[in-house]
Amino acid sequence: MGGDVDDSLHDVIRFDAQRHPPAGSPPINPLEELHYALETMQTHFFELWLGTWPNSIDWTGAVLGTYVDAALYTLTNSLEYILPTLEGAELPVEGQRVENEINKYFSQVISYYFGENDFAIRTQAHDDMLWVVLGWLQSVRFIDLHTAKHYPASRRGASGEWYGVQFMSAFAHRAHVFYDLAAKGWDTKLCGGGMTWNPHLRPYKNAITNELFISASIEMYLYFPGDRNPSPFVAGSDAGSSADAGAAGIPVAKPHDPKYLRAAIDGYAWLKDSNMTNERGLYVDGFHIHGWSHNGSIGTGKCDERNEMVYTYNQGVLLSGLRGLWESTDDRSYLEDGHTLVRNVINATGWKPKPDSSGSAGSNNGTGRWAGLGRGGILEEMCDAAGTCTQNGQTFKGIFFHHLTLFCAPLPRRPLVPGRTYAATPVEASLHAQSCKEYAPWVAFNARAAMKTRNERGEFGMWWGWPAGKGHLDGDRRGFEAPPLPDGAVDYRNNASALLDWKWSGFRHGRVPSTPEWRRRTWAASSQAHAEAESGNRDANDRGRGRTVETQGGGVSVLRAMWELVKMYGGEK
Known part of the structure; x- marks a missing residue:
């Protein structure tokens, strides 16, 4: 394929990061870079004997596990080989090497x-x-794909089934258990609906919990294979107690249950009508209810105190949900809303490609000025420049790119589940593909920026815009400054004391606290960053928590996004 987008993609995937290729060598293969990033994450941060990344916390560990499965999904979908099922047949050496590598990482998932x-x-x-x-x-999606692509005979009842299939029911059961627990957070007493973030704190109906509920609900509808394990469910709807149902072989939960689809539809209808986007079309963090108190008063009962804080992951998780809602309803407005959100994010990074003398799209038109969610075309958290990101903040950008990748996958031309899901018309498939193709240079630009943060051990940093700072920003000091928080913003995710300062357990008044103190601290940290960076004494990505398993996960995610969009939309020639 030709055109400015293709030329720009071809240029931007010619990496020159920490592992410098010899002069005149071909571009580094993005798929190889993804594997290298995954290998680094699992070798440096994962402990097999503990079955986890010891320095992660519970929720970031769940996200890291998702990245591993997603990377395996990409690896198995990008390489062609069939496992022999006839006795005495041999798998080609390259195919066996790839299969062994996939099995190694899947054993870590187990x-x-x-x-x-x-x-x-x-x-x-x-x-x-x-x-x-x-x-x-x-994980369930990966098992399905890997079996279908590389063990097709097992689908016909022949021998040679992949060993990973035996874990499908366990993984599905855990998804079922946690979905049912989380669904209890849907509340209609306050704000007319929506998910409550934390049952132990003052009610907060935030973007991330509602987006997660939408995406999890629609994925349960599309991909959940059913569950025959009655523990710990109290009752089964089809056969008396759940224990009786499980013993009789009756599913405790069935696949493609319409209740999951209804939950996703209702969840997005509430979110879309919640006034949770700012003037840039970005989702802010969430709402409190004025006048609510522990003495039983629900105050106004309305979502009327908005926290203006903006994070990258609040723009990402919804994307996979919108994609699934389109596939489950054939309502094109879901895709249109998703593409609008992606474009709002890209615009908020200051990305303004312009044709250069060769006719290909330029990389960015960045000036170092904060554009709302980044600068110079690079996605950024507000905490990046000051080096004040917590484990929460360090995880967010990777989440955005993971869900963007899910959203931009080519639309199916045949229904996934005939009678329950829909296929795209040629026009729909083409429009979706063209839009995602236009995002690909921006994704690849961010991936290249992320790669330049790697240290000698191959570990990614948090602030992807830093290495190019004095270059593409021409020494403009504004390229190093931390942006001030928006008026009415409280950064719960990166200021642990904010929860205490706002007296979540005994809130006595309804006004959002002012933010000058947080601004002062942020700018002070930013000034220190200037001095350290300009003296050459310190790598900006070693400040704060430094390079962690969460920042490495972000590298895995953005490289996967780059490879998938390059592969899908013609970036390589």
Whole structure:
């Protein structure tokens, strides 16, 4: 394929990062870079004997597990080989090498199933539970794809079934358990609906919990294979007690249950009508209810105190939900809303490609000025420049790119489940593909920026815009400054004391606290970053928490996004 987008993609995937290729060598293969990033994450941060990443926390571990499965999904979908089922047949050496590598990482996924702190997560916030649901449904999707592509005879009842299939029911059961626990967070007493973030705190109806509920609900409808395990469910709708149902072989939960579709439709209808987007079309963090108190008063009962804080992941999780809603209803407005949101995000990074003398699209028109969610074309958290991101903030950008990748996959031309899902018309498939093709240079630009943060161990940093700072921003000091928080914004995810300062357990007044103190701290940290960086004494990505398993996960996710969009939309020639 030709055109400006193709030329720009071809140029932007010629990496020159920490692993410098010899002069005149071909472009580094993005698929190889994805594998290298995954290998680094699992080798440096995962402990097999514990079955987890010890330095992660419960919800970031669930996200990391999702990244591993998603990377395996990409690897198995990008490489062609068929496992022989005839006795005495041999698999070609390259195919066996790839299969061994996939099995190695999948065994770590199995280890994480037993290492995940699932008992603790059952008592945590509703969003924590929903990350678990999405993670194990991603595992189910990978098992299905890997079996279909590389063990096709097993689908016909022949011998040679892939060993991973035996874990399908366990993964599905965990997704089912945590979905049902989280669904209790849907509340109609306040704000006319919506998910409540944390049952243990003052009511907060935030973007991420509602987006997760939408995406998890629609994925349960599309991909959940059913569950015959009666534990710990009290009753089965089809056969007396759930124990009786399980013993009789009757599913406790059936696949493609319309209740999941209804939950997703209702969830998005509420979110879309909630006034949770700002003037740039970006989702802010959420709403409190004025006058609510622990003495039983619900105050106004309305979502009327909006926290103006903006995070990258609040723009991402919804995308996979919108994609699934289109596939389940054939309502094109869901796709249109998703593409509008993606374009709003890209615009909020300051990405303004312009044709250069060769006719290909330019990389960016960045000036270092904050555009709402980044600068210079690079996606950024507000905490990046100051080096104040917590484990929460360090995880967000990877989440955005994971869900963008799910959203941009080519639309199916045949229904996934005839009679329950829909296929795209040629026009719909073409429009969706063309839009995602236009995003590909921006995705690849961010991937290249992320790669330039790697240290000598191959570990990714948090602030992807830093390495290009003095270059593409021409030494403009504004390229290093932390942006001030928006008026009316409280950064719960990166200021642990904000929860206490706002007296979540005993809130006595309804006004959003002012933010000058947070601004002062942020700018002070930013000034220190200037001095350290310009003196050459310190890598900006070693500040704060430094390079962590969460920042490495972000690298895995953005490289997967780049490869998938390059592969799907013609970036390589």
